[in-house]
Amino acid sequence: xxxxxxxxxxxxxxxxxxxxxxxxxxxxxxxxxxxxxxxxxxxxxxxxxxxxxxxxxxxxxxxxxxxxxxxxxxxxxxxxxxxxxxxxxxxxxxxxxxxxxxxxxxxxxxxxxxxxxxxxxxxxxxxxxxxxxxxxxxxxxxxxxxxxxxxxxxxxxxxxxxxxxxxxxxxxxxxxxxxxxxxxxxxxxxxxxxxxxxxxxxxxxxxxxxxxxxxxxxxxxxxxxxxxxxxxxxxxxxxxxx
Amino acid sequence: xxxxxxxxxxxxxxxxxxxxxxxxxxxxxxxxxxxxxxxxxxxxxxxxxxxxxxxxxxxxxxxxxxxxxxxxxxxxxxxxxxxxxxxxxxxxxxxxxxxxxxxxxxxxxxxxxxxxxxxxxxxxxxxxxxxxxxxxxxxxxxxxxxxxxxxxxxxxxxxxxxxxxxxxxxxxxxxxxxxxxxxxxxxxxxxxxxxxxxxxxxxxxxxxxxxxxxxxxxxxxxxxxxxxxxxxxxxxxxxxxx
DNA sequence: CATGTTTGTTGATCTGAATCAAAGCGCACC
DNA sequence: GGTGCGCTTTGATTCAGATCAACAAACATG
Numbered sequence: 001x002x003x004x005x006x007x008x009x010x011x012x013x014x015x016x017x018x019x020x021x022x023x024x025x026x027x028x029x030x031x032x033x034x035x036x037x038x039x040x041x042x043x044x045x046x047x048x049x050x051x052x053x054x055x056x057x058x059x060x061x062x063x064x065x066x067x068x069x070x071x072x073x074x075x076x077x078x079x080x081x082x083x084x085x086x087x088x089x090x091x092x093x094x095x096x097x098x099x100x101x102x103x104x105x106x107x108x109x110x111x112x113x114x115x116x117x118x119x120x121x122x123x124x125x126x127x128x129x130x131x132x133x134x135x136x137x138x139x140x141x142x143x144x145x146x147x148x149x150x151x152x153x154x155x156x157x158x159x160x161x162x163x164x165x166x167x168x169x170x171x172x173x174x175x176x177x178x179x180x181x182x183x184x185x186x187x188x189x190x191x192x193x194x195x196x197x198x199x200x201x202x203x204x205x206x207x208x209x210x211x212x213x214x215x216x217x218x219x220x221x222x223x224x225x226x227x228x229x230x231x232x233x234x235x236x237x238x239x240x241x242x
Numbered sequence: 243x244x245x246x247x248x249x250x251x252x253x254x255x256x257x258x259x260x261x262x263x264x265x266x267x268x269x270x271x272x273x274x275x276x277x278x279x280x281x282x283x284x285x286x287x288x289x290x291x292x293x294x295x296x297x298x299x300x301x302x303x304x305x306x307x308x309x310x311x312x313x314x315x316x317x318x319x320x321x322x323x324x325x326x327x328x329x330x331x332x333x334x335x336x337x338x339x340x341x342x343x344x345x346x347x348x349x350x351x352x353x354x355x356x357x358x359x360x361x362x363x364x365x366x367x368x369x370x371x372x373x374x375x376x377x378x379x380x381x382x383x384x385x386x387x388x389x390x391x392x393x394x395x396x397x398x399x400x401x402x403x404x405x406x407x408x409x410x411x412x413x414x415x416x417x418x419x420x421x422x423x424x425x426x427x428x429x430x431x432x433x434x435x436x437x438x439x440x441x442x443x444x445x446x447x448x449x450x451x452x453x454x455x456x457x458x459x460x461x462x463x464x465x466x467x468x469x470x471x472x473x474x475x476x477x478x479x480x481x482x483x484x
Numbered sequence: 485c486a487t488g489t490t491t492g493t494t495g496a497t498c499t500g501a502a503t504c505a506a507a508g509c510g511c512a513c514c
Numbered sequence: 515g516g517t518g519c520g521c522t523t524t525g526a527t528t529c530a531g532a533t534c535a536a537c538a539a540a541c542a543t544g
Binding site: 184185186196197199200201203204217 | 521522523524
């Protein structure tokens with residue numbers, strides 16, 4: 001459903017396979033990638049790049065979670081996406097960065113130098129095809145999120161968010177059905193277009209309604225998945241039709 | 243700024259040049275396009291395709307305006323984008339349609355058969371490159387809109403919308419500075435995540451504040467561009483950095 | 485050119501979420 | 515195992531925008 005939480009793949013040349021890049025690369029192409037790549041780690045909370053910065057490298061998230069956001073002059077901020085392992089950062093063909101990228105947890109990136117990477121995109125057709133597909137997937141995710149932001153109630157927004165966390169959990173430990181919120185209340189609020197108090201209140205309400213159960217601040221169980229889905233405002237099978 | 247209102251280009255093989263397709267095509271490629279294309283016209287208000295429909299053709303808007311939207315089970319609807327001449331409809335690699343497409347005005351499409359078009363995308367590298375760029379542009383537009391939907395006030399939303407109309411007007415007749423709303427109050431509301439009453443009230447308020455002046459329902463003048471921009475909540479030059 | 489129909493305005497009232505304001509809880513750090 | 519700080523919860527109040535309800539203006543239609 002979203003750019004948020006994409007499927008992960010292992011890759012020989014790198015701890016993860018960069019979805020956009022190496023899935024169909026031959027040895028020669030992989031070698032070219034090796035030459036222009038480097039790793040960099042950011043601590044939780046650190047900015048990775050700011051809107052308006054000159055774009056000097058592209059990158060793939062290797063571990064951790066980063067957020068893509070925009071902050072207005074008066075401080076209101078909207079998170080427009082989450083970046084998970086294998087997600088791509090950067091936009092071939094642009095000089096400047098469009099949104100702030102921030103490390104939510106500790107984040108390791110695999111960076112690629114801009115010019116040689118752009119050359120690669122131009123010369124290797126399957127890379128631009130893959131990037132097109134990724135961009136279209138993210139576009140769909142962004143549009144789904146527009147519906148959430150524009151038309152859903154606070155409760156529906158949170159239910160949708162929880163469903164997303166459940167659906168995209170790294171380790172789907174169905175046995176216990178225990179999950180973990182990747183974000184603080186405030187970050188969730190900025191992602192859903194609400195305030196942190198509203199997040200807190202709605203989570204409490206859903207707890208009271210027997211839909212979820214918390215264990216500490218981050219960990220939770222789903223006690224009633226059907227009710228959660230019901231509360232999300234999405235039809236039937238949560239956008240399997242998409 | 244948005245997918246909405248893209249720059250238009252003339253094209254020999256077609257009343258418009260399909261931004262994604264023919265900009266860099268050679269004669270052979272254009273000939274292949276000719277073979278798989280056909281025109282179709284839809285009346286204002288008519289649905290063009292529904293979410294969930296099987297995707298059988300791609301298309302480029304030739305004339306008119308179409309909207310991309312999602313309607314929830316209870317009727318709440320969110321417009322997630324407007325499609326203008328030269329904008330592309332469809333998603334190579336997908337079987338089904340993700341959002342409803344509706345003719346806002348009378349719309350003429352130039353349609354391409356799906357299979358041969360996908361083949362073309364695979365075989366002609368510059369087409370997938372162009373489509374990637376388009377998708378990335380639209381992604382950016384969608385994310386900007388997410389900020390609007392999630393964090394802007396009613397007045398800011400409408401000011402932003404008016405600015406967009408002004409910036410992207412087909413004929414920038416700066417002499418008179420008269421513009422025309424492409425949508426009804428209700429459509430604007432569904433695009434901005436508001437109700438039609440709020441649109442009407444805010445437009446009246448801006449009229450009272452001497453920012454705009456109406457002539458009939460659709461036509462308006464900007465009396466105070468600086469104030470309009472001020473009201474949009476965007477910084478400095480309206481996202482030229484983007 | 486009267487008449488119905490759709491679209492837009494304006495007013496009154498309601499309400500969901502924001503805002504303002506304390507507490508409470510967890511957690512890291514001495 | 516306190517002590518302080520950053521999160522989180524909860525309560526009271528406000529307010530922007532929704533909702534409900536007329537009415538008016540524009541437009542199409544016979």
